[in-house]
Amino acid sequence: MAHTVAEHGKRISRIVFIGLLLDILSFTIILPLLPRSLEAYKEREGADASTLLGTLLAHIAHLRAYVQAHSPSSRFLQQGARADLVLLGGLLGSLYSLLQCVIAPVIGRAADRFGRRRTLMYCMAGNIVWTVIWVFAGSFESFLLARVIAGLSEGNVQLSNTIIADVTDPTTRSHGMALVGIAFAVGFTLGPSIGAFFARMPIESKSTRNVFAFAPFAAAAVFSLALLLAESLYLFAKLPETMHFRRSLADSNVTADSGTEDTEIAQPLAEPIHAVDTQTTTENNRTLRRLNILHFAYLFFFSGMEYTLTFLTHDKFDFSNAQQGALLGFIGVTSTVLQGGWVRRIKGQSAHGDKGLVARGMACCAIGLACVAHCAQGVQGAQPAWTLWGGALGFAVASATVVNCLNSMVSLATTDMETGRRLGDFRAAGQIGRALGPVFACSVYWLLGPSTCYSVGAAAVAAISVAFVTLVPARPAVSGTKKHS
Numbered sequence: 432m433a434h435t436v437a438e439h440g441k442r443i444s445r446i447v448f449i450g451l452l453l454d455i456l457s458f459t460i461i462l463p464l465l466p467r468s469l470e471a472y473k474e475r476e477g478a479d480a481s482t483l484l485g486t487l488l489a490h491i492a493h494l495r496a497y498v499q500a501h502s503p504s505s506r507f508l509q510q511g512a513r514a515d516l517v518l519l520g521g522l523l524g525s526l527y528s529l530l531q532c533v534i535a536p537v538i539g540r541a542a543d544r545f546g547r548r549r550t551l552m553y554c555m556a557g558n559i560v561w562t563v564i565w566v567f568a569g570s571f572e573s574f575l576l577a578r579v580i581a582g583l584s585e586g587n588v589q590l591s592n593t594i595i596a597d598v599t600d601p602t603t604r605s606h607g608m609a610l611v612g613i614a615f616a617v618g619f620t621l622g623p624s625i626g627a628f629f630a631r632m633p634i635e636s637k638s639t640r641n642v643f644a645f646a647p648f649a650a651a652a653v654f655s656l657a658l659l660l661a662e663s664l665y666l667f668a669k670l671p672e673t674m675h676f677r678r679s680l681a682d683s684n685v686t687a688d689s690g691t692e693d694t695e696i697a698q699p700l701a702e703p704i705h706a707v708d709t710q711t712t713t714e715n716n717r718t719l720r721r722l723n724i725l726h727f728a729y730l731f732f733f734s735g736m737e738y739t740l741t742f743l744t745h746d747k748f749d750f751s752n753a754q755q756g757a758l759l760g761f762i763g764v765t766s767t768v769l770q771g772g773w774v775r776r777i778k779g780q781s782a783h784g785d786k787g788l789v790a791r792g793m794a795c796c797a798i799g800l801a802c803v804a805h806c807a808q809g810v811q812g813a814q815p816a817w818t819l820w821g822g823a824l825g826f827a828v829a830s831a832t833v834v835n836c837l838n839s840m841v842s843l844a845t846t847d848m849e850t851g852r853r854l855g856d857f858r859a860a861g862q863i864g865r866a867l868g869p870v871f872a873c874s875v876y877w878l879l880g881p882s883t884c885y886s887v888g889a890a891a892v893a894a895i896s897v898a899f900v901t902l903v904p905a906r907p908a909v910s911g912t913k914k915h916s
Contacts, residue, residue, distance in 0.1 A: 439676070440598035444607050446669045447591045451614040453662035454587045457562070457655040459622025463755035464630055464648045465523075466745040469516050471647035472571040484571035487522075491515045498878060517742045521873025523578060524738045528865030530582025535862055538586040539593070539855015547594050547851070548672045550586065555663040557584025562656040568646035589858045596842040596850045597673040605785055605839045606775060612835035613770040619830070620763025626651045627756030715844040719853060721902050722841055723860035728895050729793065729833065730864030735872025736800055736888040737826060742873075743807060743881050748815050758823060765827035774831055785836040786905040792832030793896035797889045799825015804885035822885075834861070840903075 461468075476482040480489060492515060542550045561580035568574035591611055599607040629651035646652055744750040744758060774788060803822035806815055838854065845853040876884040 437603070440603070440607075443598045443671065443673060443676075444595055444610055446666070447594050448610045448614055450662050450666045450670065451587060451591045451611060452617055453658050453665070454558070455614055455618025456622045456625065457558075457658040457662070458585070459618050459759070460626035460629070460651050460655045461565075462626065463623045463741060463752055463759060464626050464651060465520060466516065466742055466755075467630075467752060468574070468647045469520060469523075472574065473516070476571060482571065483575070487519060488515055491518055495877075517739065517746065518873050518877045520742055521735075521738065521869040521876075523575075524734075524869035524873075525866045527578055527582040528734070528862050528867075528869070530579060531585060532859050532862035532866050534583050534586065535589055535859040536852075536855045538589055539851040539853075539858070542590055542593055542851035542855070543674070543849070546672045546674050547590055547597065548666075548670055551590045551594075551670070552663070552667060554584050554586040554590065555659065555666065557581075558587075558659050559656065559663065560584070562652060562659055565646055566649055566652040566656060568652075574646060589854060592838050592842065593851045593854050594670075594673050596845075596854070597676045601843055604842055605836070608835050608839040608842070609770060609775050611838070612774065612831060613767060615835070616763055616766035616770045616831060618763070620760050620767055623756040623759035623763070625654065627752040629654050630752045718844050718904060719841060719857070722837060722844075723857055725895060725899050725903070726834075726837055726857060727860045727864040728898075729892065730861045731868040731871070732864075732888045732891045732895070733796060733829065733833075733868070734865040735868030735870075736803070736885060738869040739872050739876050739881070739884065740803070740826075742876070743803070744815070744819075747807060747881065758819075761820070762823050762827045762830065765824060766831040769828060769831035774836075785840050786900075786903065788832040788836045789840075790896055790900050792829045792836070793892055793899065795825045796829035796833070797825075797893040797896065799823070799829070800885050800889035800892060804882050804889060807881035807885060 472484055473488065476484050477488050479485045495515060538550060538554070541553075557580060561577045561584060564573060564577040564580065568577055588611065591614075592608065595607040595611065596604065626648070630648045632650035741750075741755050741759075744755060750758070799822040801822075802818040802825060806818040806822065838857070841853060841857045842850060872884055872888065875887060
């Protein structure tokens, strides 16, 4: 039976990987286009005070004038309206993550109540709706509506982690979670480059009054929609329900063998929740709380600094869409190579595998942010220093290790019947960080300039890595209701 469970688990993990890869490709297409998309909307309607964008930009301009009057030494704000797009972009990024923070616990509990597959298909329907609106987002208001629906619909990553936790045991969990990281890495490798490629196909309209006016870079939005449709059809046809995966296989195996199956295999699957040792539960709950707090703190700084990276290269070095795609592609390629080689070899080799990878990833992230801070001191419009690529390398190592290993640690500290809820709460904590991080980072960037912004990020991530090593055990206490192979 153990062999059958493992084979079914691998097959489902492959299905999840392919679906998630399509999802992340679709998600990352917009990333290199966001700064120039905001510029395009600004050209269309930024001067019209009756529009939402015009009103927002007017308020930001008034705030900039006030700050300059009290801090005339801010060189970045001297760029005027060009600097305002950085803060506006940060607000958009924070809005998306704030909505994710609100919806993640709901999705987790829905997955535990209604099933993983049904909840995932509802999320896919929302993803398709927001992308259709993006295609026809001729005005900033339409684009903002699309991003709101996107924030409330994106549950694919969270549910993929939950499904993989369903179909793996503690000995294979880390390798299964690594598939999520690999999907991220490949998606971030190809998605931005695809977005930059389709950005060269101008089908957008200059009109803001026509309901069916195309968005800036609408061709990229159309391709993103095609990917989501393909993902939805694939998951609908291939993905089974996994909420009671192991128990269902155990029951079918016992039935097939007319009751001759060894009861030692099936017994752990039916063990009641009340049998969990109280001390073990308390220890694991303490570990989960610490992981949630550290996840929030890490993503608060990492996501904020990551979000401003394309604005830095656009503002400081005037990167084109293709150059933005190349930079993000470098991060993705490097992360993919690390996920497929170094990370997968280290995972599971020792009791400290996941914890060691998280600590190394955080350390590399801190070094990378310090490199970007150094690069940001360069001359406006000049070619970026090599330290920009050193910073990108640090981001790649962090992307390959930190979040997917933290997910693995959380899933190992949960019981079978609460995996969706625990992973949902963990993701919600991270999304609070992602919601607040871009606003904080863009505000510091806007007020004090990019070098100070990334220096603050480097120091903060270094402190978080020390707290993680000190406060979090390498493995959770063994629970009576943990999954068995």
